[in-house]
Amino acid sequence: xxxxxxxxxxxxxxxxxxxxxxxxxxxxxxxxxxxxxxxxxxxxxxxxxxxxxxxxxxxxxxxxxxxxxxxxxxxxxxxxxxxxxxxxxxxxxxxxxxxxxxxxxxxxxxxxxxxxxxxxxxxxxxxxxxxxxxxxxxxxxxxxxxxxxxxxxxxxxxxxxxxxxxxxxxxxxxxxxxxxxxxxxxxxxxxxxxxxxxxxxxxxxxxxxxxxxxxxxxxxxxxxxxxxxxxxxxxxxxxxxxxxxxxxxxxxxxxxxxxxxxxxxxxxxxxxxxxxxxxxxxxxxxxxxxxxxxxxxxxxxxxx
Numbered sequence: 254x255x256x257x258x259x260x261x262x263x264x265x266x267x268x269x270x271x272x273x274x275x276x277x278x279x280x281x282x283x284x285x286x287x288x289x290x291x292x293x294x295x296x297x298x299x300x301x302x303x304x305x306x307x308x309x310x311x312x313x314x315x316x317x318x319x320x321x322x323x324x325x326x327x328x329x330x331x332x333x334x335x336x337x338x339x340x341x342x343x344x345x346x347x348x349x350x351x352x353x354x355x356x357x358x359x360x361x362x363x364x365x366x367x368x369x370x371x372x373x374x375x376x377x378x379x380x381x382x383x384x385x386x387x388x389x390x391x392x393x394x395x396x397x398x399x400x401x402x403x404x405x406x407x408x409x410x411x412x413x414x415x416x417x418x419x420x421x422x423x424x425x426x427x428x429x430x431x432x433x434x435x436x437x438x439x440x441x442x443x444x445x446x447x448x449x450x451x452x453x454x455x456x457x458x459x460x461x462x463x464x465x466x467x468x469x470x471x472x473x474x475x476x477x478x479x480x481x482x483x484x485x486x487x488x489x490x491x492x493x494x495x496x497x498x499x500x501x502x503x504x505x506x507x508x509x510x511x512x513x514x515x516x517x518x519x520x521x522x523x524x525x526x527x528x529x530x531x532x533x534x535x536x537x538x539x540x541x542x543x544x545x546x547x548x549x550x551x552x553x554x555x556x557x
Contacts, residue, residue, distance in 0.1 A: 349415040349436065351375040352522065356423040357386060357396065361441070361487070364515035365420050366394055372519060377414060379425075407431060418518050422464040426471040438479040439521045440472050441514055445483040445533055449505025473529060480521045484509045485535035492516060498537025499551075507535025517544075524548030530555050 352369055356362040357378030369376050370393050377395045380386040386396040399406035407430075416437040419425050432438060447455075447462035472479045485507035492512025517534060523545055524530075532551050541547050 349413055349434070351377050351395070351413045351415060353410065353414045353417045353435075354378040355417065355419045355425040356421045357394070358382070359421045359423070361420045361511050361515055363389075364512055365418055365518055366390060368515050368519040370394075374519075374522075375413075377410065379410065401425070401428070401431060411435065416522050418522075419468070420515065420518055422461060422468065424464075426468045429471055429475055432472075432475045432477055435477055437522065437525050438472050438475065438477050439518050440468060440479065440481045441518055442469055442481055442483050443485075443487065443504075444469055445502075445504035446486050478526050479529045480524075480526060481529070481531040482514070482517055482521065483531065483533045484514050485533075487511050487514055495536040496538045496540045498535050498539060499532055501533060503535045503537070504533040507537070509535045520544035521548065524552065526552050526555065 352374050354362055354365050354369070354376065357366060357380045362378070366376060366378060370390070375395075376393065377397055378386065378390075379401075380396050380398060383396045383398045386394065390396075397406075397410045399410070401407055401410075411431075411434050414435055416439060417425075417432065417435050418439045418441075420441040425431055426440075442465050444462065444465040447458045447465055450458050469481055472481060483504045485504045486509070488508045488510055490510045490512075492510045492515075495510065495513070497513070498507060513536065514534075530548075530551055
């Protein structure tokens with residue numbers, strides 16, 4: 254068990270007593286990160302080697318810098334280092350233990366990343382501004398910048414990737430080849446909500462609906478085990494405070510906290526379906542205490 258130690262100057266937005274990671278704690282961490290930076294991914298320049306906010310955050314949770322290695326992060330890199338381009342043509346084999354987040358700069362993408370950090374996962378994320386992403390997440394995330402149509406870059410991005418989490422309609426699944434080598438795909442989809450809309454709302458959602466249909470079709474046709482999470486309307490409400498509803502048809506009219514949606518995506522990684530799993534989820538009354546049991550129930554029902 255980690256021994257909690259106080260920082261000499263703990264982040265002012267956190268309580269003065271040690272906390273343990275949870276959905277509620279995760280919600281507070283993300284809110285604090287947003288308050289500390291005017292933009293979710295803003296680069297702060299400094300001539301000195303400083304401990305980033307994410308390093309302070311995890312030091313505070315897990316008991317100090319000496320436990321950072323135990324938590325799963327590599328050694329800190331200098332502010333002016335670590336941005337050099339790697340040899341993308343390298344064919345070095347490595348274990349497939351990483352999770353690729355396809356849109357690391359979107360709001361929900363960042364929520365997924367924070368949830369993965371708390372689970373001590375090895376994370377790779379596609380971003381547009383590498384230095385800003387490193388400033389926001391430190392060395393806990395391997396950030397990737399490049400053109401997905403470039404086969405060399407795509408090979409490098411997928412190297413070592415076990416699972417892919419796509420939490421937004423970012424166009425990643427426009428090419429089936431982008432899933433090569435992955436062993437599990439987790440897709441957050443709002444297709445059920447788009448199909449349930451009517452009138453002017455249906456017109457406004459028509460483009461998003463087509464993208465959602467394309468993404469689901471691509472994932473299902475990939476031949477890779479997949480988990481498609483059909484969420485209701487995503488809301489900017491705190492996660493970890495409400496229960497859930499998984500009833501059929503719930504996503505067409507229901508709503509789901511973005512933080513809860515991100516957490517469900519990450520929990521899905523621990524339950525690999527033999528072929529594929531599709532389920533709906535919105536906020537409701539059911540309290541889920543064991544997500545592995547819940548996903549085992551989903552998978553068992555799907556196979557019947």
